[in-house]
Amino acid sequence: MSGHDHPHDHDHDHEDGSRFSEVELRVRALESLLVDKGLVDPTALDALIDTYETKIGPRNGARVVARAWVDPGYKRRLLEKGGAAIAELGYEGRQGEDIVVLENTPTVHNVVVCTLCSCYPWPVLGLPPVWYKAAPYRSRAVIDPRGVLREFGTELPDGVEVRVWDSTAELRYLVLPERPAGTEGMSEEELAGLVTRDSMIGVSRVAAPAVP
């Protein structure tokens, strides 16, 4: 399954006869029919795109993680009832109605996949990246998790247990990555700046801040 076909300019209209030019025609045809029939409102379409392209993304999850790192009470609530604790920070909604937070520790490393489609905790991470939705990750995460992690530059010692969570139901999983060493003096905002999307999926760990 192709993950990404167009390494060049992403926004041009596909009038060059490429495979996507037919797909684009079909999408435009369908959209215009739906609008003509009054089934969809163009302002809703624009608002949906704007929301998920610019307003909801992994910075939300990073703030959740940073809060958990600095506030033990929040961390406890987060691990007990993820959705409610996440909602305390104002993040809730579609594809995140039931979130379970998984803590990574020196002995347990959690990583999340959806082998059957692309289930992902939208309110805290936004829409999933192409690699998460594509066949290589979906097929291999459950059979060779350490190999997949290695491709992301994550090498785990034998003593660590890897747990792969296949999101087959409407639960959505968020990994709480380990706080790296050397971050003791950092503010919550600075800490949030370190947290990557990939660390909240579990394929990477949060890197210690670069020493200036």
Place this chain on the structure above:
Amino acid sequence: MRVLTGADVEQAIRTSGGARVHVELPAKFKAGDRVVARNLHPLGHTRLPRYARGRRGVIDRDHGVFIFPDAHAAGAGQKPQHVYAVRFSLRELWGPEASERDCVLIDLWDDYLDPA
């Protein structure tokens, strides 16, 4: 039938979805129980992946009661039931060469499981 407008979007995103059903229903299993995933091969929609069918696992936790997708997709109602995170070792799934300690946890419904 209501058509979503731009003004509705934020509220709709915040409040619309979810599959949890707020009813008290008995659970077939509890954490620690040994289970085996059923060898079902429905033609319709299911969320029981092939790689788990017939494999033995342990209930890690009970997530509570949710809509059952196999029925829901077929227009046959919600059929609410318990969903569990079920832990399968890689060795159980993929054979003796695989890790015994690393594992996959799959969310599975009552109707997908039998006691082992």
Place this chain on the structure above:
Amino acid sequence: MNGAHDLGGMHGFGPVEPERDEPVFHHEWERRAFAITLASGFLGQWNIDMSRSAREQMPAAEYLATTYYEHWLFGLERLLVEKGFVKPEEIEARVAELRRQRAGRAAES
């Protein structure tokens, strides 16, 4: 169903290929496909399980050779036709019209 979407444990798909600084959408048509799928879903005429089921009906070889939002497009068309909101002939007619318009623009330029 035992479809191509049930990918856990399959071999042969090669390495995971993350894209650096990947944009949320790679093409304008992806934005539109995403938005019309969600907006249509809000009509309340089908549920999310039916949406997934519709996408899973894509023939296996096609599923594996196409991208994520192409799967969404397939599923959405199937649901809209099944529920009687759109007829297949209407879609084809509109596609043909847009293709003519595009050819016309190309001839002018």
